[in-house]
Amino acid sequence: xxxxxxxxxxxxxxxxxxxxxxxxxxxxxxxxxxxxxxxxxxxxxxxxxxxxxxxxxxxxxxxxxxxxxxxxxxxxxxxxxxxxxxxxxxxxxxxxxxxxxxxxxxxxxxxxxxxxxxxxxxxxxxxxxxxxxxxxxxxxxxxxxxxxxxxxxxxxxxxxxxxxxxxxxxxxxxxxxxxxxxxxxxxxxxxxxxxxxxxxxxxxxxxxxxxxxxxxxxxxxxxxxxxxxxxxxxxxxxxxxxxxxxxxxx
Amino acid sequence: xxxxxxxxxxxxxxxxxxxxxxxxxxxxxxxxxxxxxxxxxxxxxxxxxxxxxxxxxxxxxxxxxxxxxxxxxxxxxxxxxxxxxxxxxxxxxxxxxxxxxxxxxxxxxxxxxxxxxxxxxxxxxxxxxxxxxxxxxxxxxxxxxxxxxxxxxxxxxxxxxxxxxxxxxxxxxxxxxxxxxxxxxxxxxxxxxxxxxxxxxx
Numbered sequence: 486x487x488x489x490x491x492x493x494x495x496x497x498x499x500x501x502x503x504x505x506x507x508x509x510x511x512x513x514x515x516x517x518x519x520x521x522x523x524x525x526x527x528x529x530x531x532x533x534x535x536x537x538x539x540x541x542x543x544x545x546x547x548x549x550x551x552x553x554x555x556x557x558x559x560x561x562x563x564x565x566x567x568x569x570x571x572x573x574x575x576x577x578x579x580x581x582x583x584x585x586x587x588x589x590x591x592x593x594x595x596x597x598x599x600x601x602x603x604x605x606x607x608x609x610x611x612x613x614x615x616x617x618x619x620x621x622x623x624x625x626x627x628x629x630x631x632x633x634x635x636x637x638x639x640x641x642x643x644x645x646x647x648x649x650x651x652x653x654x655x656x657x658x659x660x661x662x663x664x665x666x667x668x669x670x671x672x673x674x675x676x677x678x679x680x681x682x683x684x685x686x687x688x689x690x691x692x693x694x695x696x697x698x699x700x701x702x703x704x705x706x707x708x709x710x711x712x713x714x715x716x717x718x719x720x721x722x723x724x725x726x727x728x729x730x731x732x733x734x735x
Numbered sequence: 736x737x738x739x740x741x742x743x744x745x746x747x748x749x750x751x752x753x754x755x756x757x758x759x760x761x762x763x764x765x766x767x768x769x770x771x772x773x774x775x776x777x778x779x780x781x782x783x784x785x786x787x788x789x790x791x792x793x794x795x796x797x798x799x800x801x802x803x804x805x806x807x808x809x810x811x812x813x814x815x816x817x818x819x820x821x822x823x824x825x826x827x828x829x830x831x832x833x834x835x836x837x838x839x840x841x842x843x844x845x846x847x848x849x850x851x852x853x854x855x856x857x858x859x860x861x862x863x864x865x866x867x868x869x870x871x872x873x874x875x876x877x878x879x880x881x882x883x884x885x886x887x888x889x890x891x892x893x894x895x896x897x898x899x900x901x902x903x904x905x906x907x908x909x910x911x912x913x914x915x916x917x918x919x920x921x922x923x924x925x926x927x928x929x930x931x932x933x934x935x936x937x
Contacts, residue, residue, distance in 0.1 A: 486896055488856045488874060528921060530856055556752065559921045561876055581748035583878070583919065605745070606782040608852050608878045648852055648878075679854045702855065732856045732874040734921060 488732040489696055489724065490530040490703035491717050492681060493710050495520055495554070497536045497566070499544075504711050505537075506659035508615070508626075514711040517550065521557040528734030529717045531561045533586065533651070533681075533705060535613075539567025540589045541628070548576055555581040563611055565651075570597075571604055578609060586651055588613040591642065592627050599645045607648040611681075614638070615653045616668060623672060626655055636675055643678065650676060651705065654684035659708050661687025664695045673699055681705045689715060689723035696729045737761040737932065738773035740800070742790040744780035744816060746916075753918035757929050767799050775932060776800070776809055778912075780816030784825030784841060784881070787816055788833065797834065804910065805836065812931060813912030818905060819883050821912055827881055837907050839885035846898025852880040859893045859903040859915070867930055872923045875903070875915035883914065 495517050496503050502520060503511035517534060524532055534554050536546045546566045555562050564577050565586025574585050591598050591612050601610050615626040616635050623635035639650065652672060654665040664685040673680055683705035686692060692704055709715050724731045739750050741763050754761040761777075762769060770776065778800070780787055791797050804811045813821055822833040824840040833841070844851050856874045861867060882901045885891055892904035892911065904913045911931065917924035 486858060487853070488858075490855050525921075555748075559753065559756070559919070559925065561878070561916075561919045578745050579748065581752065583746075583749075607880060608781060608854070609745075648880075649854065677850055679850050679852065702850070732872075734872060734923075 486730050487702065488530070488730045490681070491692070491720050491724075491731070492531045492533055492703060492705045493520075493524050493529055493717060494533045494535065494683065494705045494707045496707055497534060497550075499536065499538050499542065502711075503537070504659060504708050508655055508658055518553045518557060521554045524717070525558050525560065527717055529560060530732060531563065531703075532558055533563045533565070535564075535586060536566025545573065546577070548580060551577065551582070552580045565611075565613060571601065574601055574605060574609075578605065584609045584611045584649065586611045586613050588615070589628070592625065592631060592633060592638075593629055595641060595645065598642065598647060602646045607646045610647045611649040611651055612642050612647050613651040613653060615655050616672065617655045618668065623668065635672060639672065639676060643676070647678065649679045649681065651681045651683060654682070657685030658683075660685055661708050661712070663687070663691045666695065666698050669695070669699050669701060673701060679703060687713070689720050692720050693723050693727040693729065696724065697727065736773045737775045737777055738770045739763045739777045739779060740770065740796065741765045742780070742787065742794055742796060744782045744787050744790060746779045746781045746815070749916075749918045750777060750779045750814065753925060753928055757925060757932075759928070759932050765794050765796060767795070770796070770799055770803060773803075774809065775811070776803060777812045777814065778817035778820065779814045780820070781878075782816060784816065784819060784827040784833070785829065785831045787820055788825070788831055791820070800834070808909045810932070811910045811912075813910070814918070815879060815914060815916055818912035818914055819881060821905065821910065822883055822885075825881075836910060837885055837890050837905050838887060839883060839890070841881050841883050843881050844879070844897070844901070849898045852878055853897050854878045856920075857895045857897065857903075857915070859895050861893045862891050863906070866934065867927060870923065870926065875913075875917065875920040875923060877903075877915045879914060
């Protein structure tokens, strides 16, 4: 039986790890290589590393640093931030990334995503969606002045054949008061590839609630690991208690 | 020396990292001489079946691998796409011929209500006794949209469940191959690699 994935997310700002609230007010929370080492030793199911400023600052991701992060990990690693070309993806896969997470470029150039899927295969192309509610509609927050309906965009990406979505619920980011179950269910029902739900985890019980009330099979989180005593293992114990299929490491 | 075959299909750095961690001598290569001199061979790979076969053919590696694995019977490990390529037929991006070392075909995963790709950690069940019997944690990391259906059930080494039973590993003489990624499966994967390459089996 497939187990749910508990995935810590390392948000990098070009200098160190940071954590935002509703995507604002980044706080410094540490060193990515150290963090990767700790998570590897704790047997997390997967790790995500995202340079949240690379695209905005129009720079490439620091491959040397990413390589150091990956070298700590004997589990799968997804890398995102500043991906603009086939060469960028190739650089990341060559140093051991298992998946790349693409956000901005998917919004401005769906053709690039098509090309990437054809070149590298579906399984290593993950698409990040920053979703907010606007009235009764779900739209994708972006810096390009584009009005994008989330459901239409999702359908388009699935047609192209991407391998996974990272679903960021912007209004619950960093709030630590639970996942936006309504939003997740509204979008998940039209998705047939794996989804990593992100945004809102503050207590282990929030994870159990997510898996009980949605069909999601993967969860990403950052704040809870930085600002509380809870570790991914605490989350896993809570999930086991609630009958959620989870991998425990020996 | 273990030769990790480099044919432009990704994933090599992780395989090498795991072997280095286990202090198993290895080299990433597509050089015929190096492959011929190696004691064991790993065929890794992610990406499309068709492209992979084209690359192996373009690099003139098919006959080299056949000599070393089928005739000289070197210890062989296929990983993910490197397992699927052993089949006689692939169906990704149209039909294409595989290496044909293990009869069978590779088809897209269709499981009612299940997401594709099959992505994440799944438990495997060994269909044979012997190697790896003393494993405790049998959860391994999978990421694939196609799966191998061998013609002869005797070639099935292990399976996983995803809506229905599918093949997680195949075996034939000195050939062993896995659909999952041992190099990405933490202690369980490292244990498996260590047992295989340190064993007399082959």
